[in-house]
Amino acid sequence: MSAAATTRRDIPDASVARLPGYLRALTALARNDIASVSSEELATAAGVSSTMLRKDLSHLGSYGVRGVGYDVERLASEITTALGLTQDWPVAIVGMGNLGRALAAYRGFAERGFRVIALLDGDPRVVGDRVAGDVVRPMRDLPDLVVDHGLAIGVIATPSAGAQEACDDLVEAGVRSVLNFAPAVLSVPDGVVVRTVDLSTELQILAFHGQRVAAPEVVA
Amino acid sequence: MSAAATTRRDIPDASVARLPGYLRALTALARNDIASVSSEELATAAGVSSTMLRKDLSHLGSYGVRGVGYDVERLASEITTALGLTQDWPVAIVGMGNLGRALAAYRGFAERGFRVIALLDGDPRVVGDRVAGDVVRPMRDLPDLVVDHGLAIGVIATPSAGAQEACDDLVEAGVRSVLNFAPAVLSVPDGVVVRTVDLSTELQILAFHGQRVAAPEVVA
DNA sequence: CACTGTGAATACCTTCACAGCA
DNA sequence: TGCTGTGAAGGTATTCACAGTG
Structure with missing residues (x-):
């Protein structure tokens, strides 16, 4: 128990x-x-x-x-x-494109108690850049982040082609919760929870509801 | 009919x-x-x-x-x-903070056929800035965007304090679909559809599922 | 008396099991 | 035969109606 x-x-x-x-x-x-x-x-x-x-x-x-x-x-x-918000849930953001950088700079995380402890990218040309005051780290740092800082949640902000790999790296390092912004279906082993947020999907759902009422200018 | x-x-x-x-x-x-x-x-x-x-x-x-x-x-x-994706659904992004700028630069919209036709902000100090190659416009331009360009979807990327006002402006101009990234409950008249995407909410849900399995190091 | 907490009823969503068809 | 399409069954979520209580 x-x-x-x-x-x-x-x-x-x-x-x-x-x-x-x-x-x-x-x-x-x-x-x-x-x-x-x-x-x-x-x-x-x-x-x-x-x-x-x-x-x-x-x-x-x-x-x-x-x-x-x-x-x-x-x-x-x-x-x-x-x-479960009495304990803290250190977060790492993977993928320092536009969205990743915006998330890194976003205040809302810290406000609600989610500490962003690392920014990572798989591209060596991006590693070492400064984003929102932090140095971008390589993916190989993940295991240490889990062991030393209790990293618990990975946020995937990579292009969709790299999302599964980023996810695999996170899972292998021991991360069991993933928030995925890439428009991709991620497969993970049992015990890992993934939530996917896709902007285009949201817009498409809005389009569906919008058409219902948008067209009738053509009523003759 | x-x-x-x-x-x-x-x-x-x-x-x-x-x-x-x-x-x-x-x-x-x-x-x-x-x-x-x-x-x-x-x-x-x-x-x-x-x-x-x-x-x-x-x-x-x-x-x-x-x-x-x-x-x-x-x-x-x-x-x-x-x-309803055979017609196009022109999009405007309101709020040119970090998230708004990232969304403005995001390719995924255009790829799936959602044309971003305007970037807006309620703050006169931001209006006129160049973001992702476009000039940021004032909120009062909204009615013209609806009439002249068929603006159909508004994306709210303002801080939560300004979200309801941004939403009201959109609705008054004639926009009937809103994608809201601010952590706020928006009230709108019948016939307007709002979808809210909140990053902190997503993380909190992950925290809930994570605690289920994260704690048992204390099994004695 | 006003407002919470909840069994029962309803609506909605998913899965099952299999009929129907190229 | 192999795979789609679907009624029926089973679950889950929401609403209703009201009993319970400070």
Whole structure:
């Protein structure tokens, strides 16, 4: 029985995907010194229905007070724990093209507790460059980053041709979570989790929904 | 009866979200001069099960040949039509920070037929800058872009504080599809579609899945 | 009394199992 | 025979309706 099992009840995936949104809304409330919030208010702030919010929170436990609402600090802390954000999750970004450089310079990571500990590239001509104040390192540094700095999450920002190789390098070094921005399907062994975010895919989905309503100027 | 209704049968959202992946795989096959493909092969290339692929394709119509498979060109063309990618979808990027600049320089948009026709920013100090060869324009240019160039999709790459305002400007100018990279919930009138992609959210989801398996060094 | 927490109902998505066809 | 297309079954996610409680 591992220590982690205490925290980890069975939370549905769809629910997990919404928890970060709740946490963001709670953080904003806390910044405005709001101590208590109803499911209705929090749901609105997070862009979901209050029923769904309550159902989601019920998977974490019973942290609300009937007739009153939720304590903002308390709930934020419970969600933080559920998501596993009490430990830190050092991140490395692989691929220093446009997107990689932008991600390297992006503040949002650090703000939410994800420390970018290394920037890497497979191209020796790029290795050694300075990006956002850091020196770009070669892929062979990966194993040391895992062992010495606890590197846990790899962000792939390479062109799609190099994505699988970058992923293999990360996995071989011991990284078990990958956020992939390349438009490619990555294959990984069991136990490694990949999430792919593809900009073109998103635009294509928007195009589909857009056509529904965009065309009817031709109604004659 | 609008012209668009011909194309648009009722395709489930989950299915629509996978079509771009199939299209990408088909495009790769076509580049390698492969003319025909089975559901099994295509499914593998797209990272889904063959049953799911066939079910998804069945929503578009019957374009396979039993005992043989699918004609690559034909199927690509059917998906292209279903997604509404036969018309073009001019894109504007709002917010010329790090992410906006990276998106402006990103090739992937054009490759898949999304023409970036304008870069904008609400900050007068940024307006006039050159980014990726284009001059950054002020927000007040939006209505003209919609009318004169058919601007259809707005990409929001502003800080989260400015996202709702950017979105309102886009919507007011007549844009009905928004891809939002700011970590914020955007409210829009009916008929406008927003998709939000948030990097921190993705990392937090990875953290959740990672903790499941990361901790057990403490097994005693 | 207001608001949370939850079983039951519904809607949606995926997988199974196999009928149908080149 | 081999592979597609699909009704039916099984799961998962969301919504409803209301019981429970500070």
